[in-house]
Amino acid sequence: MPGWLVAWFQDGTVIAVAVTILAAEIAVLARRGPRGAILNALSGIALLLALGAALAEPRSYTLVALCLTAGFATHVADLAIRLRR
16 A cells, blocks of 8 residues: 555544545435435445544543444435335
């Protein structure tokens, strides 16, 4: 693995890049895509933010719990939409 990529994992930059890509995806889907896909992407962002909060120093377990709760809520909303179809 290239050294720059190792550094991205060590300092959490890879999480910021992934969140940025998902945010851009949400912007595109908001104009053209199905609404359920937006909830799915929001759930992914919440899980990535939880991972970032868990790995960052000092750790904020309250923030981890909030992000996981948000991810669960958007996941349940996504499932509810899919099951209605």
